[in-house]
Amino acid sequence: MRAKAVRMYGEDDLRLEEFELPKIKDDEILVKIMSDSICMSTYKLVKQGKKHKRAPQNIDTNPVIIGHECAGIIVEVGEKWKDKYSVGDKFALQPALNYMGKLDSPGYSYEYCGGATTYCIMPHEVMELGCLLPFHGESFFEASLAEPMSCIIGGYHANYHTNKQNYNHAMGTKKDGNIIILGGCGPMGMGAVSYGLYTENKPKRIVVTDISDARIEDAKKKISPEEAAQKGVELLYINTASLEGPYKTLMELTNYHGYDDVFVYIPNKSVVELGDSLLAFDGCMNFFAGPSNNDFTSEINMYNVHYTSAHIIGTTGGNNDDLMEALELAAKGKIRPAVMVTHIGGIDSIADATLNLPSIPGGKKLTYTQFDMPLTAIEDFEELGKTNPLLKQLAESVKRHNGLWNGEAEKILFQHHGII
Known part of the structure; x- marks a missing residue:
């Protein structure tokens, strides 16, 4: 052959x-x-x-x-x-x-x-x-595209939340919670928005950030806030480059509750640190973006890790179950x-x-x-x-x-x- x-x-x-x-x-x-x-x-x-x-x-x-x-x-x-x-x-x-x-x-x-x-x-x-x-x-x-979608789905499933009564972690993003996808107007970020509208633990709000008005406008055409609203999710696109204080504006969107699930989709030190600062009590930050520099580091607030149950994970790839879920949802037209x-x-x-x-x-x-x-x-x-x-x-x-x-x-x- x-x-x-x-x-x-x-x-x-x-x-x-x-x-x-x-x-x-x-x-x-x-x-x-x-x-x-x-x-x-x-x-x-x-x-x-x-x-x-x-x-x-x-x-x-x-x-x-x-x-x-x-x-x-x-x-x-x-x-x-x-x-x-x-x-x-x-x-x-x-x-x-x-x-x-x-x-x-x-x-x-x-x-x-x-x-x-x-x-x-x-x-x-x-x-x-x-x-x-x-x-x-x-x-x-x-x-x-089920393979990259499986990576996205794996990220959603890998996030977790804790409680103060026992040590049984609740896997997945928080139902009716706040999700933010930092650097999310690229291809993988848009896939994450698409899945967020159908995940079993559907959030009440998804905020997507970028630093380009053109990319944001393109993203809105692909998945509009109106479409998300029909599915019961508030979808907001924010250009953080146009804000004097991204932290304040992004926190105001949640009435200062913060974000239960933070996804970092670009390997940028300041973006990682912004994501860490936005975490709600018992919030989970997923460092999804894979850096090519094996010395990549960022600072995180260890006080919050200790006192407010902030936790950070990283995911790469998905498993067979994630891929089968992606194939099934795509075949049914749900993502x-x-x-x-x-x-x-x-x-x-x-x-x-x-x-x-x-x-x-x-x-x-x-x-x-x-x-x-x-x-x-x-x-x-x-x-x-x-x-x-x-x-x-x-x-x-x-x-x-x-x-x-x-x-x-x-x-x-x-x-x-x-x-x-």
């Missing part, structure tokens, strides 16, 4: 190339990748190369396939798994393996397993841990992963987009690996569609779906390239 993939040979060394996949073993599965969204974690991997904790030391001679937010179709099933998986089934991948204490993970560690490829082999670790999950929805992009997507591209766009990810504005870069297509901003479809019939069709579809990428647009793209 010939495959085409984006492979990493070292720091900043990504190559799109064709190679031969070996025949699968009895405990492996061959899959066809249909979609793969680009994660900032992959950018961090590429910037570090062999220094990354998940990267093998022989990548210069045995390169790894990058990408882990992927979805596709099962092509061939090893003998061991024929009672559980069938050719033609759709799947999503949970890449956060925890196998015998090893850090190996698809998209980081495997020569023949990753998302930025036409075909790949799911190794026995993925299969043994049940990390190849069935997807029953229509659109592959929703299955790809909208599309709020994260701002760019669409083909397999030929992945290397350059990954290498330059922080400098490309917008949110998630969603790629389809079975064909070539320049990375294109969704907001540019209409203008480019004046001379490009395909982009004209995509622009019309996006307009019918509140400016968001959608299943209809995905089908248009596939039909144009003769994929399905």
Whole structure:
């Protein structure tokens, strides 16, 4: 089986190339990748190369396939798994393996397993841990985005609250509480807002901060305060850069109760310290943003830790249950992963987009690996569609779906390239 993939040979060394996949073993599965969204974690991997904790030391001679937010179709099933998986089934991948204490993970560690490829082999670790999950929805992009959504869901579930009567912690965000998502107008933050409107412990208020009016206005179009109000949640977007005293304004929004759950979505010292100061009694702050600097530190108020039960956690990735929840909610239309997507591209766009990810504005870069297509901003479809019939069709579809990428647009793209 010939495959085409984006492979990493070292720091900043990504190559799109064709190679031969070996025949699968009895405990492996061959899959066809249909979609793969680009994660900032992959950018961090590429910037570090062999220094990354998940990267093998022989990548210069045995390169790894990058990408882990992927979805596709099962092509061939090893003998061991024929009672559980069938050719033609759709799947999503949970890449956060925890196998015998090893850090190996698809998209980081495997020569023949990753998302930025036409075909790949799911190794026995993925299969043994049940990390190849069935997807029953229509659109592959929703299955790809289930992985970042699972990280968001995992963050919500990992927060906890205590009481003074016993030591039974109540897991999850506080029901009818105040949530603040600091630096939340990026793709992951918007995913967090989307999930916050449907979480079992629904809050009464979600405050989302950013320092850009343009990003805030874009966020309001994707998830409006009016839509949130219909679901019983007060949603507020605040530009903290325009405030002389962010602390005072943000606390006033809660009548000085403070925030029961604080999510920090950017690795910034002052933002972390602001989040710490905003915690309510028994508040929980989740440091969700992963810093690339392993010396990153911030000050926290230890007086509040001792006397007001303030507590701080950090989460990275999600588990299988989180991913299955994301898949189920997306398939039912209860969450909208599309709020994260701002760019669409083909397999030929992945290397350059990954290498330059922080400098490309917008949110998630969603790629389809079975064909070539320049990375294109969704907001540019209409203008480019004046001379490009395909982009004209995509622009019309996006307009019918509140400016968001959608299943209809995905089908248009596939039909144009003769994929399905």
